[in-house]
Amino acid sequence: MKRLILLGPPAAGKGSQAKKLSKALGIPHISTGDLLREEVSKGSVIGKKIKKTLESGDLVPDKIIVQLIKKRLENEDGFILDGFPRDIEQAKQLPLEIDHVILIDASDEKIIERVSKREICPTCGRIYGVDVPPIRKGLCDDDNTPLIHRPDDRPESIKHRLEVYHEKTQPLIKYYEDKLIRVNGDLSIDEVFKEIIKQITA
Numbered sequence: 001m002k003r004l005i006l007l008g009p010p011a012a013g014k015g016s017q018a019k020k021l022s023k024a025l026g027i028p029h030i031s032t033g034d035l036l037r038e039e040v041s042k043g044s045v046i047g048k049k050i051k052k053t054l055e056s057g058d059l060v061p062d063k064i065i066v067q068l069i070k071k072r073l074e075n076e077d078g079f080i081l082d083g084f085p086r087d088i089e090q091a092k093q094l095p096l097e098i099d100h101v102i103l104i105d106a107s108d109e110k111i112i113e114r115v116s117k118r119e120i121c122p123t124c125g126r127i128y129g130v131d132v133p134p135i136r137k138g139l140c141d142d143d144n145t146p147l148i149h150r151p152d153d154r155p156e157s158i159k160h161r162l163e164v165y166h167e168k169t170q171p172l173i174k175y176y177e178d179k180l181i182r183v184n185g186d187l188s189i190d191e192v193f194k195e196i197i198k199q200i201t202a
């Protein structure tokens with residue numbers, strides 16, 4: 001069972017790759033962003049505390065996220081982590097040894113352009129964009145729900161999320177140097193996927 005971390009700027013395609021890898025390798029996709037958004041939509045105590053932070057693009061306090069991820073990783077052997085760790089402190093809190101850290105890289109310009117066209121289904125979380133448009137404009141292929149823009153995909157939020165990425169998350173590239181696999185996130189979803197599979201099975 002593989003233990004993988006997906007690293008890269010927001011909207012680099014981590015979520016899309018995690019879903020494909022999860023299917024291909026038979027291991028769960030664990031997205032801390034999804035876990036946190038779920039808390040917000042449930043209106044839980046944690047959800048109420050973090051709603052504003054999520055919208056602004058700042059990081060949620062370590063105490064909350066570390067507790068959430070440790071609980072989620074209980075009883076899991078292999079997994080794909082998407083969105084965790086976000087900084088070196090969080091990396092130190094990971095209770096399990098990791099096999100590969102996959103960096104999906106893309107320029108800030110490309111990210112800003114991509115995010116302006118990204119839409120998400122508020123019911124099932126499926127993401128649509130230029131590469132994967134919905135069959136019917138503005139509606140989810142799976143459940144017909146009207147698609148929305150993520151509140152933290154607004155231009156001011158995405159710029160801030162990129163700043164947070166450069167300052168806090170990028171140092172993880174050096175930290176995980178010996179496990180790092182680099183892929184070019186400008187390629188198509190299928191090309192990125194093929195490249196990842198090639199490198200993790202080499």
Ligand code: AMP
Nearest residue numbers: 032033054057058059060065083084086
């Ligand atoms: P994502 O879906 O990974 O882009 O995450 C969306 C938002 O959730 C981020 O902008 C943060 O506010 C929060 N978040 C996700 N993962 C973490 C984490 N590991 N540490 C702190 N905040 C996180």
